[in-house]
Amino acid sequence: MIEEDLDSIRSDFPIFEFNPKLIYMDSAATSQRPKNVIDKVTEVYSHYNSNVHRGIYSMAEKVTEEYENSRKEIAKFLGANADELIFTKNTTESLNLVAYMLLPKLKNGVITITELEHHSNILPWREVASLANAEIRTVAVDREGKIDYADFEKKVSGSSVLSFTHISNVAGTTLDAKKMVSAAKAEGAITVVDGAQAAPHLKLNLHDLGADFYALSGHKMLGPTGIGILYGNKRLLEDLEPPFRGGEMVTEVHAEGQEWNDVPLKFEPGTPNFAGAIGFGEATKYLEKIGMNDIESYEKKLGKALMEELTKIDGLEYIGPSEGRAALLSFKLKGYHPHDIAAFLDTRSIAIRSGFHCAQPLHERFGFFDGSARASLYFYNNLDEIESLAYSLKELVRL
Amino acid sequence: MIEEDLDSIRSDFPIFEFNPKLIYMDSAATSQRPKNVIDKVTEVYSHYNSNVHRGIYSMAEKVTEEYENSRKEIAKFLGANADELIFTKNTTESLNLVAYMLLPKLKNGVITITELEHHSNILPWREVASLANAEIRTVAVDREGKIDYADFEKKVSGSSVLSFTHISNVAGTTLDAKKMVSAAKAEGAITVVDGAQAAPHLKLNLHDLGADFYALSGHKMLGPTGIGILYGNKRLLEDLEPPFRGGEMVTEVHAEGQEWNDVPLKFEPGTPNFAGAIGFGEATKYLEKIGMNDIESYEKKLGKALMEELTKIDGLEYIGPSEGRAALLSFKLKGYHPHDIAAFLDTRSIAIRSGFHCAQPLHERFGFFDGSARASLYFYNNLDEIESLAYSLKELVRL
Amino acid sequence: MSYFFIENIMDHYKNPRNMKIINEASSVFGDSNPTCGDTVKIFIKVNENKIEDIGFQGHGCALSMASSSLLTEMVKGSEMQDALKITESDLMRELGIKELGPNRIKCIALSVKTLKMAIIQYLSKVNHAGGGT
Amino acid sequence: MSYFFIENIMDHYKNPRNMKIINEASSVFGDSNPTCGDTVKIFIKVNENKIEDIGFQGHGCALSMASSSLLTEMVKGSEMQDALKITESDLMRELGIKELGPNRIKCIALSVKTLKMAIIQYLSKVNHAGGGT
Numbered sequence A, B: 001m002i003e004e005d006l007d008s009i010r011s012d013f014p015i016f017e018f019n020p021k022l023i024y025m026d027s028a029a030t031s032q033r034p035k036n037v038i039d040k041v042t043e044v045y046s047h048y049n050s051n052v053h054r055g056i057y058s059m060a061e062k063v064t065e066e067y068e069n070s071r072k073e074i075a076k077f078l079g080a081n082a083d084e085l086i087f088t089k090n091t092t093e094s095l096n097l098v099a100y101m102l103l104p105k106l107k108n109g110v111i112t113i114t115e116l117e118h119h120s121n122i123l124p125w126r127e128v129a130s131l132a133n134a135e136i137r138t139v140a141v142d143r144e145g146k147i148d149y150a151d152f153e154k155k156v157s158g159s160s161v162l163s164f165t166h167i168s169n170v171a172g173t174t175l176d177a178k179k180m181v182s183a184a185k186a187e188g189a190i191t192v193v194d195g196a197q198a199a200p201h202l203k204l205n206l207h208d209l210g211a212d213f214y215a216l217s218g219h220k221m222l223g224p225t226g227i228g229i230l231y232g233n234k235r236l237l238e239d240l241e242p243p244f245r246g247g248e249m250v251t252e253v254h255a256e257g258q259e260w261n262d263v264p265l266k267f268e269p270g271t272p273n274f275a276g277a278i279g280f281g282e283a284t285k286y287l288e289k290i291g292m293n294d295i296e297s298y299e300k301k302l303g304k305a306l307m308e309e310l311t312k313i314d315g316l317e318y319i320g321p322s323e324g325r326a327a328l329l330s331f332k333l334k335g336y337h338p339h340d341i342a343a344f345l346d347t348r349s350i351a352i353r354s355g356f357h358c359a360q361p362l363h364e365r366f367g368f369f370d371g372s373a374r375a376s377l378y379f380y381n382n383l384d385e386i387e388s389l390a391y392s393l394k395e396l397v398r399l
Numbered sequence C, D: 001m002s003y004f005f006i007e008n009i010m011d012h013y014k015n016p017r018n019m020k021i022i023n024e025a026s027s028v029f030g031d032s033n034p035t036c037g038d039t040v041k042i043f044i045k046v047n048e049n050k051i052e053d054i055g056f057q058g059h060g061c062a063l064s065m066a067s068s069s070l071l072t073e074m075v076k077g078s079e080m081q082d083a084l085k086i087t088e089s090d091l092m093r094e095l096g097i098k099e100l101g102p103n104r105i106k107c108i109a110l111s112v113k114t115l116k117m118a119i120i121q122y123l124s125k126v127n128h129a130g131g132g133t
């Protein structure tokens, strides 16, 4: 049970030791990292630092083994196979990579996204759409930030690609990804899921989910910065051409022509962030130890409390569903600019984000033209911190 | 003087403490990293870990400041301005990025490279050439692996882009980059320099060099993994469109259209490897402390000794110039496969690389069809280690 | 100290000076900070090289509103040349802020930039018209 | 222990067994390991489901050559079905290697893969010809 172990869990995170007063509520932007992850990165650099894949001296073999074991560890965590995981630097690179991979299939096609998307799941598609003369359709959401399924069915029909976020980083809505994926597959569409906010919080089984591609960031789930994943269906990965090229992803290069390496290496040009990848493997081990099911149910409680406490405040409006939300809340407070809210909370050691959270169209959809203040929690937060947040907001209103 | 300080220099590198017998001669693949760099990464994660650029709470301001100060530090090191440096994950991404940036300018154009190139400076150009129906020309090298300037002048004439390596990672040749850049500019070509092997070893002044783009990797110059740089001429960066897109690189996104952020952020979509970038700043500080001029002259000595000692061995053939070479040597030994050389040296704690070093066309050019064994040194190596290498190779030959 | 507890700032935020439209303005310029939605519009009335009157309208966080208000006070009645010299750090000093992180400087920079543009626009208009005042 | 000091390996490398071309082979298959330039070609002569004779030609590092040589010894005279079952780790055991890193496994895998392909090619030829031996 996380609640009982919280003191011990928090003591695994050096930042809370360094800054005991810190109430960190910006985990949707980037999470904190436990000691085992930080130490692992140091271990790589201090014990067997050398480049992966090509060297045959002992250190090079050791680092290659650690790198590939980490890929296996992450695959197990995600319910996928290791050779379906491409290491990228973040979700954004993963989404650009898949968009460029699919470019040859998109000529005059239809790309369907939703109103909930992060800029990283909008802009790459706009780019390839303009290169391929494809159409972009946007599925509407209702007043609670939930997918309008009638509109979804209309829009997905005839789509070449469906790409949508698994959990919205603003509204906190969790989409029924399995249902949407199978509807899209029935239409013959390739399915892409932006899992940046889901992978840190949900127990995933990508094979069961059935999406062709799934993108995520290590830094949002306890891992080092500069490491992400693009999961891809093996058959598609084998068929598609690598849009980004260089060393390590080829087996042969001659004056004329070249041969790609096997999947997934064919999509990993250049020296990878091997220390980051190995650290990310440690992060998933840590999450497994806590248990993703426990995390899910504990965070449900946090999400509920967050909404209940904050909606008691006069003049507060929020985006998203009133029930079943992720442990985050994007809100505005009448008479206070979101920046001022964040700056005031900072004086109380509470770290929350203000702005558009890279999802401006969604804010505009809900009339939040100044953006919002967003508190986003993770399993290392607790109910007391939510109370402190509510208390400080009331303080601000009284100021 | 590096020679006198070498004990103290080596003690800055935790890996030599962990493995005192290690003779590391694979720095062209990736360098070792000093304690200040490793500690800085830990500091970021433990003291002010939060996402850069958007947050306004204290930790977010602190990390943003560190990130941008690091960019300034690196700019100073390179003789460039901070707003001309784009953070990427490695040289390969930098070269893919510039190739895709230039794609709209390449229609039916001419891209000129050289026979010395690493796969990362060949394959991205082949890709954009095929998309833009451009021609690729390859400047020949002579028997010593030096540019054939007559051929260069012929090929550069009428080129849209000239892209070449500053130092060859196989032949150890240093190209006269300034001369080549100005010849290409006179032809109206855009110039791109692959500085992966030069930036760690030469005192650079990018403004003086005058190239439009310059690519490099942090991990080859004491920095963390997963961080690289693409330097770009400010005016060009302002004119060119960002091929990779997502959060952080836009100021406005609406249901229709978007506005790019200022240069260089417009080319940095998604959460950057901020811990890596901050660590890279520390790495350049360390290099400044040692002094790039000292590094250059000390490494000249190492390069000379390496060649002199190794060419004494019967049956050894190498690629590259006999004089003025970088501190690396790619060689073969009659009767011994390069893998066997590397594997044998590993039993003597000597780490060198065997294979094609991501430059297969160059190996084929010189008839090295099995690849080569390559010893590549950095300022933390010394003459004794070169002697040990030579001694062990003689041991192998006697075996 | 956070700007929340600097009286000068909170006073300017809650009681902004010169928050008005000037109908017969010599120059009007508006700009915005799209990453946070802040907007500001500055009106100046010039007489013999002096900013005789100034007004602003806007919308944004306390810091951006207070700095716009204070800036109008600082330049009212001064020569345009002097007004052009005012930097973000002058404004910070006047506001009583010691330090400001890179993500918040933008909130102050907006009014400084906008005033500059209003003046430059005025000067180039006058020049194009073929002579000084 | 490094393979350099394993006598069995060095013996096979320096005195490869069955390094020959079989002109009247039942199946011939060649493959290469392009990342290091290693090549191997395997010839098998089949009689009543048995590998009556086997030869190889090749070029590469000690590990890849020794493992090709040993592999031919291991399967000579055995049933094709049994030969198909041999894995990299069987070969490692026979060679006397305890561990092999991910970047070197390929050197051993090449001969195992090539033999497998030679057999499969033979079997599918026979099947297409419409019957067994």
Ligand SMILES: Cc1ncc(COP(=O)(O)O)c(C=O)c1O
Binding pocket: A247, A269, A270, A271, A272, B028, B029, B090, B091, B092, B093, B118, B120, B121, B165, B167, B168, B169, B194, B196, B197, B217, B358
């Ligand atoms: C000359 C040259 N260019 C490019 C690269 C690619 O660097 P990275 O693998 O860091 O992308 C290398 C490194 O191997 C190199 O030596």
Ligand SMILES: Cc1ncc(COP(=O)(O)O)c(C=O)c1O
Binding pocket: A028, A029, A090, A091, A092, A093, A118, A120, A121, A165, A167, A168, A169, A194, A196, A197, A217, A358, B247, B269, B270, B271, B272
């Ligand atoms: C839903 C969603 N998609 C994509 C991203 C982009 O992630 P990254 O910045 O790690 O590339 C984020 C993170 O902000 C996100 O919340």
